[in-house]
Amino acid sequence: MKLDLRGVSVGVDGHPIVHGADLVVDDGEFVALVGPNGCGKSTLLRTIYRALRPAAGLIAVDGDDVHRLPARQAARRIAVVAQETPADLDFTVAEIVAMGRTPYRPDASADEKLCAGALDRVGLAHYTDRVFATLSGGEKQRVLLARALAQETRLLLLDEPTSHLDIRHQLELLHLVRELGIATLAVLHDLNQAAAFCDRLYVMDAGRIVAGGPPGEVLTPELISRVYGVRAVRRTQLVFERLADDPLTDEV
Numbered sequence: 001m002k003l004d005l006r007g008v009s010v011g012v013d014g015h016p017i018v019h020g021a022d023l024v025v026d027d028g029e030f031v032a033l034v035g036p037n038g039c040g041k042s043t044l045l046r047t048i049y050r051a052l053r054p055a056a057g058l059i060a061v062d063g064d065d066v067h068r069l070p071a072r073q074a075a076r077r078i079a080v081v082a083q084e085t086p087a088d089l090d091f092t093v094a095e096i097v098a099m100g101r102t103p104y105r106p107d108a109s110a111d112e113k114l115c116a117g118a119l120d121r122v123g124l125a126h127y128t129d130r131v132f133a134t135l136s137g138g139e140k141q142r143v144l145l146a147r148a149l150a151q152e153t154r155l156l157l158l159d160e161p162t163s164h165l166d167i168r169h170q171l172e173l174l175h176l177v178r179e180l181g182i183a184t185l186a187v188l189h190d191l192n193q194a195a196a197f198c199d200r201l202y203v204m205d206a207g208r209i210v211a212g213g214p215p216g217e218v219l220t221p222e223l224i225s226r227v228y229g230v231r232a233v234r235r236t237q238l239v240f241e242r243l244a245d246d247p248l249t250d251e252v
């Protein structure tokens with residue numbers, strides 16, 4: 001599954017927000033989209049998952065224009081964890097995750113197994129009967145990732161997927177996404193995390209993509225200073241890793 005954006009411009013309510021964005025996510029790649037608040041990251045992502053239409057340019061998934069695909073076909077190709085959580089309806093966690101199966105012909109027992117597996121992967125297997133509205137922000141975010149996983153697409157879009165998560169769950173989520181091995185485009189704010197987990201990243205500034213490539217090449221102090229208006233300095237500080245990544249722990 002390949003995502004390919006060519007010259008995508010987007011306006012909202014008559015205001016031009018994104019200008020001529022070129023962006024590619026290859027099969028199996030984990031790509032981050034970073035940039036200052038208000039630069040247009042969510043607007044671009046929303047255009048990829050069809051919440052907005054581009055004013056110009058083409059968004060292709062495996063060569064097909066996503067905005068011309070029937071809704072069900074698009075939903076079989078693209079799963080989304082959006083920034084805004086859905087209205088706090090009275091659905092249970094199981095019902096929310098099962099929504100990921102909507103694009104497919106129902107198969108009760110297979111669907112149930114898939115959804116249970118997806119919830120297990122985000123560490124919420126025991127939450128099936130909880131009412132979604134009663135969950136914490138971080139739990140909601142993980143349930144919505146489970147719904148996206150249950151959708152079994154080859155392309156995953158994530159808008160600030162770690163914003164409500166504590167440091168352990170941030171690492172778990174990023175690790176999980178990387179392990180999925182499916183094409184993923186994620187809006188991230190933490191540049192160190194983006195550099196640690198992503199194959200490549202794109203930097204947006206004022207509606208334009210101003211850089212793209214492997215983190216080590218793109219995230220130079222010069223670029224960070226120009227785009228974010230801060231100085232980037234290498235200093236020793238606490239670095240967080242999953243316990244499972246710790247070689248000492250592995251030996252135990």
Ligand SMILES: Nc1ncnc2c1ncn2[C@@H]1O[C@H](COP(=O)(O)OP(=O)(O)OP(=O)(O)O)[C@@H](O)[C@H]1O
Pocket residue numbers: 012013015017035036037038039040041042043044
């Ligand atoms: N309806 C609208 N009318 C005018 N401007 C809008 C409208 N919707 C969004 N914008 C503007 O578009 C710009 C891009 O917003 P967007 O949410 O895409 O940014 P972002 O990069 O995702 O920001 P953040 O990091 O803060 O989430 C912002 O300046 C926002 O105020």
